[in-house]
Amino acid sequence: MWNIDKAYIDGAFVPVQGSEVVETVNPATEQVIGTATLANRDDARRAIAAANRAQQALRRTGKAERIEMLEQLSQAVLARTDDIRDVTIEEYGGPLSRAQWVSQYASQCFAGAAKTLQSYEFTRRIGEATVVMEPVGVAGLIAPWNSTAGTVCSKLASAIAAGCASVIKPSELSPIQSQVVAEALHGAGLPAGLFNILLGRGNDVGDEISTSPGIAKLSFTGSTATGKAIARAGIDTMKRVSLALTGKSASVVLDDADLAVALPMAVNAAFMNNGQACVAGTRLLVPRSRMNEVAERLGAIVAGLRVGDPRDAATAIGPLASRAQYERVQGFIRRGLAQGATLLAGGEGRPAGLERGWFVRPTVFTGVRNDMDIAREEIFGPVLSVIAYDGEDDAIGIANDSAYGLQAYVFSSQPARAHRVAQQLQAGTVLVNRIAPELLAPFGGVKQSGVGREFGVFGMEAFMEPKTIAEAR
Numbered sequence: 001m002w003n004i005d006k007a008y009i010d011g012a013f014v015p016v017q018g019s020e021v022v023e024t025v026n027p028a029t030e031q032v033i034g035t036a037t038l039a040n041r042d043d044a045r046r047a048i049a050a051a052n053r054a055q056q057a058l059r060r061t062g063k064a065e066r067i068e069m070l071e072q073l074s075q076a077v078l079a080r081t082d083d084i085r086d087v088t089i090e091e092y093g094g095p096l097s098r099a100q101w102v103s104q105y106a107s108q109c110f111a112g113a114a115k116t117l118q119s120y121e122f123t124r125r126i127g128e129a130t131v132v133m134e135p136v137g138v139a140g141l142i143a144p145w146n147s148t149a150g151t152v153c154s155k156l157a158s159a160i161a162a163g164c165a166s167v168i169k170p171s172e173l174s175p176i177q178s179q180v181v182a183e184a185l186h187g188a189g190l191p192a193g194l195f196n197i198l199l200g201r202g203n204d205v206g207d208e209i210s211t212s213p214g215i216a217k218l219s220f221t222g223s224t225a226t227g228k229a230i231a232r233a234g235i236d237t238m239k240r241v242s243l244a245l246t247g248k249s250a251s252v253v254l255d256d257a258d259l260a261v262a263l264p265m266a267v268n269a270a271f272m273n274n275g276q277a278c279v280a281g282t283r284l285l286v287p288r289s290r291m292n293e294v295a296e297r298l299g300a301i302v303a304g305l306r307v308g309d310p311r312d313a314a315t316a317i318g319p320l321a322s323r324a325q326y327e328r329v330q331g332f333i334r335r336g337l338a339q340g341a342t343l344l345a346g347g348e349g350r351p352a353g354l355e356r357g358w359f360v361r362p363t364v365f366t367g368v369r370n371d372m373d374i375a376r377e378e379i380f381g382p383v384l385s386v387i388a389y390d391g392e393d394d395a396i397g398i399a400n401d402s403a404y405g406l407q408a409y410v411f412s413s414q415p416a417r418a419h420r421v422a423q424q425l426q427a428g429t430v431l432v433n434r435i436a437p438e439l440l441a442p443f444g445g446v447k448q449s450g451v452g453r454e455f456g457v458f459g460m461e462a463f464m465e466p467k468t469i470a471e472a473r
């Protein structure tokens with residue numbers, strides 16, 4: 001049983017001032033596995049003050065010192081990889097393969113930031129001016145529940161590379177993962193206050209971070225609705241804001257694609273992280289002429305997916321993270337049926353034999369129109385909407401007819417054609433014949449999927465501002 005009642009402030013785990021206690025439930029068993037006492041605004045103020053003290057020294061550090069800090073963080077997190085993996089499974093229900101990937105990424109992102117920094121020039125000449133990239137100041141890093149270790153570590157890596165101290169607020173729905181990540185980061189032995197981590201409600205600790213004059217930059221990952229609230233809250237103190245938000249990504253299967261290769265990847269893209277991924281490719285666009293073949297193959301692929309114990313390496317889909325997520329997904333399945341889509345696989349309720357735990361049936365709808373709720377809204381569960389198109393332009397039009405634009409996927413046997421289609425898709429990232437991300441390339445959304453970019457040099461520059469110094473000759 002986990003009992004978490006401390007926040008990580010000024011280099012130490014200290015008792016929180018807040019008094020609200022939340023329970024954590026293992027989503028695979030519905031057993032209570034821990035409690036967490038949430039921090040409050042006073043805790044947030046202490047964390048912001050500590051970060052501001054640390055900022056003074058951090059902004060004066062050079063490349064070599066920052067690279068050393070990033071390497072220390074990378075080593076410290078690497079040493080806790082297995083623990084991060086295990087709690088990602090226990091608290092969140094992430095299937096083993098995914099939890100493994102996330103736990104490894106948590107240390108790799110520090111190594112990636114160190115590499116980015118190595119070749120980065122902080123100073124450049126423009127005309128007669130010298131332009132210096134300076135850290136923007138203390139950053140508030142706010143993370144969602146569906147990607148705790150990955151989001152916290154990758155934002156922190158970019159912030160430190162840029163020279164920004166931070167106050168980190170992971171989701172109050174993932175206290176155990178946050179605790180283990182905080183312990184791992186503490187193990188790096190960096191100067192006190194450089195990063196501070198506290199759990200709290202969005203309208204309390206989150207709002208304090210978003211409105212405090214002691215925070216210069218907000219880097220937020222979460223839903224579009226919350227992102228808008230944070231951007232509004234931050235504008236009075238003129239915070240620089242990066243928002244990584246909701247997605248409703250399209251996977252476009254062109255008529256020349258090898259379906260035997262493309263469809264397993266497309267299903268993987270839709271159901272990754274139990275379907276609780278911002279980049280999930282949940283709209284599958286297929287040529288009408290190949291619809292029957294697609295349906296037949298999809299039925300077979302989904303029938304072969306093992307749903308169950310996330311600790312088992314053979315499991316493809318674990319439980320959803322909470323009862324609320326389970327109910328939300330059931331609601332979308334009912335709406336899909338009510339609005340006239342056809343159920344090809346799955347449907348309402350739990351999979352046979354899984355009476356406990358927030359397991360849902362991997363579900364595929366065919367006959368979906370792009371104006372149905374299941375094609376327009378982010379479901380955040382393993383529900384795939386298959387939409388037929390007539391010709392390439394129609395496919396591009398349907399893919400782009402969305403409020404969101406985080407990621408898209410193209411499957412084709414002709415690279416040049418796929419590239420041409422990729423260029424016309426409105427998305428921050430387009431993956432062609434692959435679903436693995438390119439980790440140092442910029443990541444972020446267009447339209448309602450966000451503002452700004454993360455990762456690599458673009459992610460680091462999001463924590464910096466150029467200063468122009470022009471001198472008389």
Ligand code: NAD
Pocket residue numbers: 142143144145146147169170171172200201202203205206207210221222223224225226227229230244245246247277278279378406445449450
């Ligand atoms: P959420 O928006 O409910 O919460 C995200 C974080 O914001 C949490 O830490 C929460 O406590 C905090 N928060 C809530 N209200 C706040 C407020 N008023 N002020 C400050 N902070 C506040 O999102 P969620 O349900 O935790 O995560 C799922 C969503 O995140 C999905 O929409 C998903 O697509 C999105 N997401 C996006 C990306 C991306 O990179 N684009 C990655 C992962 C998740």
